[in-house]
Amino acid sequence: MKHVFVICAYKESPYLEECINSLIRQTKKSNIIIVTSTPNPYIHNMANKYEIDYYVNEGQGGITQDWNFGYKCALEKYHSEYITIAHQDDFYETNYLSTVLKEAEKASHPLIIFGDYYEIRNGCKVYKNRLLKIKRLMLLPLRIKILQKSKWVRRRILSLGSPICCPSVTFTTHNLPDVIFENHYRACEDWEAWEKISKLNGEFIYISRPVMGHRIHEDSETTAAIGDNKRTKEEYEMFCKFWPKMFARLLLKQYSKGQQSNQLNVDKLKKK
Structure with a gap:
């Protein structure tokens, strides 16, 4: 199978079934699996209901551990060329996979393929807010195909957040190491992975239109990490990978303001 969606399920998310349905409804069909380190009847019943292969991580649990476990399952059991780690709370547009594979097949040596997104807040799709505008501005250089191959460009982007x-x-599994995520971060584990991958030869392929919805809610791990100040410490460590400590602190002050966008106040958000 060319592609596998790996759903990392945790406890009893009320959004899991919505996520599953968005993957089933893809115009380009793919294998779907569920992995978890918190097995329970709810997740098991969802897997049975939709006839989805279900794997339990019996080793150490946690975000990165589950992501790596799911990646390994897709790689070893399905020999997948492409893997998407789907978060249980999120929603994928029906053309997500067809768009991703089309862009990947046009590239010479793709590393990761990723797209723009909207936020889901209190059931509303939010396409424009301060954080989304900043992220789109940061990714603007990657809309130019030739720059997607540039290590310098993508590292300059990641040096700012x-x-x-x-x-x-x-x-793209055949262009990447077998283990993608390190296990010591709770909020910046993805940023750390992009930083590591950015050193490799190949392309960061950016799809500049929204292809999925990322849900913001008070029970998410990102919101929890903000609440206990863990994220700020990790962000500082990430900035130090690119900058001297003094400049890293200055950047952190500005970047930390973005944490406010993980709150659920939607009064000033533009909705569509």
Whole structure:
């Protein structure tokens, strides 16, 4: 199978079934699997209901551990050329996979293929807010095909923050290491992965139109990490990978303001 969607399920998300249905309805069909380190009847019943292969991570649990476990399952059991790690709370537009594969097949050596996205807040699709505008501005250079191959360009982008939406990313397995994520971060694990991958030869393929919806809610891991200040510490460490410590602190002050966008106040957000 050329592509596998890996749904990483945790506890009993009320959005899991919506995520599953968005993957089933893709215009380009793919295998779908569910992996979890918190097995329970709810997840098991969802897998049975939709006849989805279900794998339990019996090793160490956690975000990166589950992501790596799911990636390994897709790679070893399905020999997948492309893998998308789908977050259980998110929603994928019906043309997500067809668009991703079309762009990947036009590239010479794709590393990751990712797209623009909208946020889902209190059931509303939000296409424009301050954070989304900043991320789109940061990714503007990658709209130019020739720059997608440039290590210098993508590292300069990542030196200012992480504008890549993790659940929108599809990995080209034969161009990447078998282990994508490190296990020591809780909020910046994806940024760290992009930084590592950015050093490799190949292309960061950016689809500049929204192809999926990323849900923002108070029970998400990102929101929890903000609440206990874990994210700020990790962001500082990431900036230090690119900049001297003094400049990293200055960047952190500005970047941390973006954490406010993970709150659920939608009064000033433009909805569509």
